[in-house]
Amino acid sequence: GGAKIGGCGGGRGSSAFVPAPEGTPGLLLPTDPHIPTLKLSKKAQLTAVAVGENAWVVRGVLSPPEAAAIVQASESFGYQHATSRGPHFGEAHRDHGRAGYEDPRLSASLWTDTGLDAAIVAAVGAIGGRRAAGLNPSLRVYRYAVGEVFGAHYDGSVDTPLGKSEFTLLCYLTG
Known part of the structure; x- marks a missing residue:
């Protein structure tokens, strides 16, 4: 199986975004005694490589220990089917x-502290007079066992304090 973290929202299609329930804890709250505070590190020379129309790959955004910490935190809170x-x-x-x-802190750290912001802005530039400004604080961690799937779909847009989401970020956390 594997895990990936998805920042919801972004496509131009029909799937609905369901926000986390009010009062849902952040993924890596420092006040939670079971979960360590995660400080994401700056990555040297992150580059967004186009792999299709409006699709890019950025390798190395999270170090293996950072990815493992997110998986561990998510597992401690549990998954829903x-x-x-x-x-x-x-x-x-x-x-x-x-x-x-x-988790606005983790979302902001993933965007800024890793250098993902500079890589995306450099590769994507402005689309329709708009540019990427950050990540949605609503994070999803998906876990797949053998045979489990999430078929092809389009994510819906989400209004956030930074603006309206137009793309979805997926970070693959395990091999």
Whole structure:
């Protein structure tokens, strides 16, 4: 199996964004005695490489220990089984574990402290007079066992304090 973290929102399609419930703890709150505070490190020379229209890959955003800390934190809070009604209802087939968190600090650290902001802004530039300004603080960590899937889909846009989301960031946390 594997885990990935997804910043929700961004596509121009039909899948709905469901925010984490009010009062949901942040993923890496320093006040939680079970979870260490995570300080993400600056990465040298992150580069966003275009892999399609409006799609880029940035390798090395998280170090292996940083990725492992996010997985460990998510596992300590637990996952919920995520399913969908399927293509007949206009939804992607979905069968996997999901944990959702509101974590503005981790979102901001992932964007700024790692250098992801500079890599994305340099590669993407302005689209329609707008530029990337940050990440949605609503984070999702997905866990997949053998045979579990989340089919092709489009994420919906989300209004955040930074503006309206237009793209989705996926960080693969395990091999």
